[in-house]
Amino acid sequence: MSDTASALEGVNFVAGRWTASRGGETYERRNPWRPSEVVGEFPSSGAEDVDAAVAAAEAAHPAWSSRPAAQRGAILARAADAIDARVEEIAQDMTREMGKPLREARLEAARAAMILRFFAGEGWRPWGQVYEQSASGAMVYTRRRSLGVVGLITPWNFPAAIPAWKTAPALAYGNTVVLKLAQDAPLTGLHLARALAEADLPEGVLNVVIGRGSAVGEPLIADPRVRAVSFTGSVPVGHGVRDRAASLGKRTQLELGGHNPMIVAADAKLDAAVQAAYAGAFWSAGQKCTATRRIYVEEPVYDEFRERLLARIEHGKVGDPADPDTEVGPLVNQSQFEEVLAGIDRGREEGGTVLTGGERADADAYLVAPTVFENVGDDAYLSCEEVFGPVTSLYRFGTLEEAIERANAVRFGLSAAVFTTNLATATRCVDELQAGILHVNSQTAGADVHVPFGGTKASGYGPHEQGRAAIEFYTEEVTVYQDA
Ligand code: NAP
Ligand code: MG
Numbered sequence: 001m002s003d004t005a006s007a008l009e010g011v012n013f014v015a016g017r018w019t020a021s022r023g024g025e026t027y028e029r030r031n032p033w034r035p036s037e038v039v040g041e042f043p044s045s046g047a048e049d050v051d052a053a054v055a056a057a058e059a060a061h062p063a064w065s066s067r068p069a070a071q072r073g074a075i076l077a078r079a080a081d082a083i084d085a086r087v088e089e090i091a092q093d094m095t096r097e098m099g100k101p102l103r104e105a106r107l108e109a110a111r112a113a114m115i116l117r118f119f120a121g122e123g124w125r126p127w128g129q130v131y132e133q134s135a136s137g138a139m140v141y142t143r144r145r146s147l148g149v150v151g152l153i154t155p156w157n158f159p160a161a162i163p164a165w166k167t168a169p170a171l172a173y174g175n176t177v178v179l180k181l182a183q184d185a186p187l188t189g190l191h192l193a194r195a196l197a198e199a200d201l202p203e204g205v206l207n208v209v210i211g212r213g214s215a216v217g218e219p220l221i222a223d224p225r226v227r228a229v230s231f232t233g234s235v236p237v238g239h240g241v242r243d244r245a246a247s248l249g250k251r252t253q254l255e256l257g258g259h260n261p262m263i264v265a266a267d268a269k270l271d272a273a274v275q276a277a278y279a280g281a282f283w284s285a286g287q288k289c290t291a292t293r294r295i296y297v298e299e300p301v302y303d304e305f306r307e308r309l310l311a312r313i314e315h316g317k318v319g320d321p322a323d324p325d326t327e328v329g330p331l332v333n334q335s336q337f338e339e340v341l342a343g344i345d346r347g348r349e350e351g352g353t354v355l356t357g358g359e360r361a362d363a364d365a366y367l368v369a370p371t372v373f374e375n376v377g378d379d380a381y382l383s384c385e386e387v388f389g390p391v392t393s394l395y396r397f398g399t400l401e402e403a404i405e406r407a408n409a410v411r412f413g414l415s416a417a418v419f420t421t422n423l424a425t426a427t428r429c430v431d432e433l434q435a436g437i438l439h440v441n442s443q444t445a446g447a448d449v450h451v452p453f454g455g456t457k458a459s460g461y462g463p464h465e466q467g468r469a470a471i472e473f474y475t476e477e478v479t480v481y482q483d484a
Pocket of ligand 1: 155158181184217232233238240241255258388455459
């Protein structure tokens with residue numbers, strides 16, 4: 001165990017202090033690659049801890065929100081430096097606690113710094129618009145104000161990026177925060193808190209509470225001092241969060257699952273499409289909301305695409321996520337592992353053919369081999385429901401119209417990709433694919449920090465995150481009529 005892991009073990013971050021949970025209860029987090037290895041013990045917090053965190057956040061809000069935004073940004077920029085200096089350590093901890101291959105964990109840790117840096121600059125960008133009053137010509141303008149205390153609930157699959165992309169805008173726009181990290185990946189998120197603490201964030205501005213969703217998430221949503229809740233995670237939990245928060249009159253934002261299609265036209269650059277399919281479906285073991293779940297290939301190139309994808313899988317490195325060459329590592333925990341294997345069984349029962357993979361790939365680790373199906377019916381489980389693992393299906397299509405219709409035939413609408421060298425094909429897909437994030441000739445996963453991110457249909461609710469779009473959720477707009 002590294003020194004850092006032990007330094008951040010067993011603690012929440014509340015009112016500027018690293019503290020055990022009030023009840024003193026803890027849980028063990030184990031390495032999904034070697035489940036006998038304990039990564040650390042973390043607090044199993046409850047309502048009392050949430051209460052203390054919200055109280056600290058509420059007390060910190062007046063001073064924090066009245067600081068000049070550029071000064072708040074300076075703290076975020078210093079925290080970005082602290083993360084940059086520690087990318088390797090954060091990546092190693094991430095890999096150990098949730099199994100993301102080191103090569104991707106490094107990129108994600110560095111991205112957390114980039115996110116902080118982008119939002120550090122928000123203090124220098126416009127916060128409103130100026131108009132003339134229609135009757136008098138006197139000034140009328142809009143300005144943004146912080147909300148107060150916001151509650152952030154994050155999943156384990158991007159344990160550095162998602163806490164950063166909620167926390168950074170919340171703080172930049174003057175809110176104070178209570179962040180509930182996922183139990184499956186607390187250590188990575190604690191690194192974010194540590195970086196902000198080192199950057200002299202005033203006490204109480206960010207509070208981190210670790211524990212079960214029901215024990216920490218629910219009291220956080222219910223607390224009347226919490227003005228807004230931003231949630232990323234699964235559809236059923238997210239809808240419960242939204243319904244509860246909405247019934248209490250709170251602003252809510254959800255980023256949920258996806259069932260992301262990729263269309264490969266006959267005129268596509270096939271090698272690029274194959275590489276994108278591999279990366280989109282299998283990197284991070286398919287545990288991305290934007291992972292490629294369905295691949296529609298135009299009839300004339302279907303067989304060729306299938307052969308090249310299978311060859312790519314044969315060359316891909318699967319196994320120990322701490323090996324920097326590994327592309328596909330384990331699933332995060334035993335229940336996700338069992339769910340993915342059950343999804344594969346169901347795919348077979350419903351008539352799908354497994355072309356490769358389809359089974360456990362290591363006696364200890366929660367490792368599933370990259371799995372490709374074909375002959376899966378359009379209304380089969382695998383074609384409609386998110387199986388959160390390295391599993392994707394191939395489908396043949398005849399016309400573009402048909403491909404788009406089938407790509408859109410799910411309740412989700414997060415990301416979609418098209419591979420083509422024909423501008424008209426690309427344009428039609430951009431016009432008609434039902435997704436919040438569209439990729440022309442790139443994989444379905446991936447998100448730049450300075451542009452909006454979010455899904456349509458069942459994949460999202462409320463304003464998008466990231467980039468300047470984040471200001472919508474984390475501020476309220478007021479209109480000021482100013483007469484002399
Ligand atoms: P999850 O089970 O919904 O959990 C997400 C968070 O909610 C965790 O912190 C969880 O806590 C907490 N939670 C659980 N029950 C709760 C409750 N009753 N009240 C309040 N909070 C509660 O999702 P996950 O398994 O961590 O993540 C995988 C899912 O996230 C996938 O569906 C994926 O597609 C989606 N995802 C979406 C995006 C996006 O931006 N669209 C990005 C990444 C992931 P504990 O787990 O600690 O108990
Ligand atoms: Mg879960």
